[in-house]
Amino acid sequence: MTETSDTRSTAGADEGEGPPRSGVQRLMRFVPLIAPVLLWAVPCWVLLYAGQHWPFPVTLTGTVLIVLGLIAMPLAMVRGHGRRQQDGAAIVGDSLLGGIWILFTWSVLLGVLLRLALTLAGVGGGQDRARIVTWAVLGTTAVLLVWGYAEARRVPRVRRLDVRLPRLGAGLDGIRVALITDTHYGPLDRARWSARVCETVNSLEADLVCHTGDIADGTAERRLAQAAPLGTVRAALGRVYVTGNHEYHSEAQGWVDLMDELGWEPLRNRHLLLERGGDTLVVAGVDDVTAESSGLTGHRAHLAGALDGADPGLPVLLLAHQPKFVDRAAAHGVDLQLSGHTHGGQIWPFHYLVRLDQPSRAGLSRHGARTLLYTSRGTGFWGPPFRVFAPSEITLLVLRSPR
Template identity: 85%
Template sequence: MTDTSDTRPTEDEARAPRRSPLLRLMRYLPMIAPVLLWAVPCGVLLYGGQHWPLPVTLAGTAVFVLGLTGMPLAMMRGHGRRQQDRAAIIGDTLLGSSWVLFTWSVLLGVLLRLGLTVAGVGESEDRARIVTWAVLAVTAVLLLWGYAEARRVPRVRRVDVQLPRLSSGLDGLRVALITDTHYGPLDRARWSARVCETVNSLEADLVCHTGDIADGTAERRRAQALPLSTVRATRARVYVTGNHEYYSEAQGWVDLMDELGWEPLRNRHLLLERGGDTLVVAGVDDVTAESSGLEGHRVDLAAALHGADTDLPVLLLAHQPKFIDRAAAAGVDLQLSGHTHGGQIWPFHHLVRLDQPALAGLTHHGTRTLLYTSRGTGFWGPPFRVFAPSEITLLVLRSPHGEG
């Protein structure tokens, strides 16, 4: 019997775009990535023609298997419901170490081996062993250096920013920017105090924190955040939420920053006056605020600028650089952001650029809007910074009408 029912796709089904193989593959990335991070170095270092003695091969393989199984387990216990700081430290350290080892296993496994072959160095076994020791040496050096870079007090980066609409009375206004402090499993209360001392040495008129204060609730990380109460500014201290606040009770962080004497700019602005001239300092919640489901939290630039004189220059705090399109459309003069960490561990910055329009530094957008993206003051997760140094930024605003 012939089936005469209509089996043609509906109009909606016909219009629905088919997912590309890449997008389908991305769904499995969380499962594939850990395997690649450990399996590739294992293959390059142990099974690339070195012909190590059997005990060496077995012991090395066991180390990689332990890393592959231990890393996700530690991260789940550290960042899941249990929130165990020791487990988080182990998992994060293994993640950063495996990323560096994977990167240089790939680079040196191909380039160094090719160079040695062209140079006619030894037999294939000799070349393979040279590659192994080179990868281990480079990885060890980068991890030690990267750990020191992550834990040190950031260097101050001074940037002069000329704003065409800035009046002469505001010329030379000093704006200190810290962001992405990421207080977390590693207790950094002393580091936090030293960062605040450095900020105070800048004698800023305005001090800004553009979010991602911590990984964890305000109650849990309170001791590390308390030094922020010592920060001094001649005009104001202002703060906006980052995406990580929305992983850990964002309102608690807003309340704590208010308690510590900072002005949370949640879709609103204040006026900063100097020398008879005025700057609008506005802030918005992070772009992830609304999807967090937290009542009253959302990004609303119109509300942030409501009632401000459109002839006045605007300085906007927005955690993620990707907000710059909306800022430029609204005629904002300068947006300050963080979020990217400058990639934190090279070459992760290539993946960051897939999501954000800027990685670090000062960039131009639209006809008059500037964006400054900080590489961040702290670090997220893995306690390493490789070719992406942290920073405390001093932005000196300049008027085209002369110095005040």
């Protein structure tokens, strides 16, 4: 693998104040205040007050627990993810957030659908139906919390797929590309998990190993023990990495430097050439689309710079953290973009909100006449230590030539 381009980019000029805020934009400012209240208030109503007529001590105890959760969650999140960066508080806040999201979801679904089904079936009176709904919600939530935690903490299963690229030369047919992304090393110490992930990657005997960003939540110095196993990853032709948006919350240049020290090639708006059997593949990478707003000199997503000097007749494999970069990739005739960021939704039904911001939640999709996009569900998890109906993955893509 040989380096052919190394383009350094600078952030653009200040944009100014911009147009006045619309009514919707002003309303959105209150979402962070309203959303937590709804997350806790809806389960409180469905479980305790919607016709159950529990004994007063039960109602009082349940209400107190709900109120304590409502108060504790934002306080723990601020202490855990704010200036103090207290890992213990972050674990508490993240766990409460994941737990109440699951409880809220099934309070809404079962509170409406199960209650309706019981009514239509003529099961019991109003109080009986209400209590059946309560126990169904609590039981479903408990099962999903245990299962979701196990799914989040396990070593991801390997997802294998063949990807046919019409411009790929016959000499590169069968080249094996391993993809990991969104490892999100964080408050929960996952050094052993990290080592086992790297062992799994090594077992794939890949030609090229890619990490498409969001290595960790926290600085490189703080998460070094968890990230260190990345240095043991083996690849026949190279290991390449691009930044994700979370690097720009945690001293991105420190992560770029660490990955370089661990033997990975940071593709910061540049490309490499991968050669085999007389044929060549351009392997390019760009900074995350949030890089420019970080204020770090030289950090921004610059695809033209990444491809500068590359033969336009060669196939291009592009690493870009966020799937929505694919519009630019398609405009430049990229053959295959590898991305992460979405986590596949991580906790259902957040899946549907992901699609409001990204063109793909998971898997292989086509964009334009030539460009394919593969979106990984991610190798780790962010924040809440749960994965519900969105399993993590290590991906092995076998690139196929049409000949």
